[in-house]
Amino acid sequence: MRAIPLLALLALAPLARADDSAEAARRILEAALADEDGFRKLESLCDGVGHRLSGSAGLERAVEWTLATLRADGQENVRAEKVMVPKWVRGAESLELVEPFAESLPLLGLGGSVGTGPEGIAAEVVVARDEAALEALGEAAAGKIVLFTEPMPPYDPVTGHGYGKAVRFRIHGARLAAARGAVACLIRSVTARSLRTPHTGVMSYGDAARRIPAAAITIEDAERIERLTAAGRRVVVRLTMGARDEGLVPSANVVAELVGRERPDEFVVIGGHLDSWDVGQGAQDDGGGCVMAIQAIALLRRLDLVPRRTIRVVLWTNEENGGAGAKQYVKDHEAELARHVAAIESDNGTFAPLGFHVDCEDDAAERRTIERLAELLAPLGAIGAIRAEAGSSEADVAPMRPRGVPTLGLWVDTSHYFDFHHTPADTFDKVDRESFRRCLATMAVAAYSIAESPGRLDRD
Secondary structure, three states, X not given: OOOOOHHHHHHHOOOOOHHHHHHHHHHHHHHHHXXXXXXXXXXXXXXXXXXXXXXXXXXXXXXXXXXXXXXXXXXXXXXXXXXXXXXXXXXXXXXXXXXXXXXXXXXXEOEOOOOOOOOOEEEEEEEEOXXXXXXXXXXXXXXXXXEEOOOOOOOEOOOEOOHHHHOHHHHHHHHHHHHOOOOEEEEEOOOOOOOOXXXXXXXXXXXXXXXXXXXXXXXXXXXXXXXXXXXXXXXXXXXXXXXXXXXEXXXXXXXEEEOOOOEEEXXXXXXXXXOOOOOOOOHHHHHHHHXXXXXXXXXXXXXXXXXXXXXXXXXXXXXXXXXXXXXHHHHHOHHHHHHEEEEEEOOOOOOOEEEEEEEOOXXXXXXXXXXXXXXXXXXXXXXXXXXXXXXOOOOOOHXXXXXXXXXXXXXXXXXXXXXXXXXXXXXXXXOOHHHHHHHHHHXXXXXXXXXXXXXXXXXX
């Protein structure tokens, strides 16, 4: 009788033993790279539900869509865990250039901003590139609209993006400007490339004695206003924002599990955040991260790969403008956190995966996690997703780190992520099918391999 090749036998058999983990990873990679269902799910979320701001009907439709999708996939312990979230409503908004000529300018109010009232605010614009420039303006900022124009640097292959530094004016600009007597704050959108598209995002008043309206304008218009004022031209605009805060309303984190075969009460968490801004479809931020987690356990179940530990999918709510879902998850699952062996989030889009950033509370545990994770990722060499390095994880898993949970962020090529980030352009058509499949493979292999590993990555 003709002998059946060993690899063929392995492919036919369900895998359960630790020494089968490399072959399991190969099967997961192969299935993910051929998968069509995940991409269809992302299309359904984006086109069928749309944007999903906290407190909106869109977010609640997304919760129901996610619950139905997970149940249809046959996942276990599917539930919605209640979270109270802020309801900020954008309202109608506009920006009109009055002097030196009349023109409508695109803008997006910043999340959490107060409104202007129906009459709007008409005032001269003064430009401050940074904090030192604002200081130099002194009393000249009083009664004016301050425009912050510090640019976000272009993406660098070695150092990455400069988002972390440039975003400070989006978050704190209104407080800084109000302290100088300004009546409103505009910022240059936090991106390095633009086709005259404004980028929104959350802001904070902190300890500000006065709360003034805040909005983002495009790179092109910020640079034009900067040129005009530098040439001695007077620039006047009328800003109208109907933004309002409607308090706290109920929403939910969505949770589902692939229950482990030997240690069902130990957990590897994978997920993304289900909410998005109220522009675009939240395809890259963070629909793709949500769907790759949903599809990761769907693939494992389809392949009959049940690891030692439970893989728990968590789709957090309210990451964009409050983080209430992440905080509530830690509160609800406090008693289980010692048995969380890892928490993984994808929140940088569905671009080509490179590996994972690792963040642990303890330096020695972080070094061990990086070393062992790199070994587990070796089967992903074919798609280049084998890097494990120290770095920030993601916002929704970060609250677990002080509880001793190793936190991981899916590391992707972000050279184009901030082209679409928090804009109307964050739509399904921007998602590359092949890159999405590679991200799915990376998430699924990492989740299975960590859950199947005999010991924890972070401990001897």
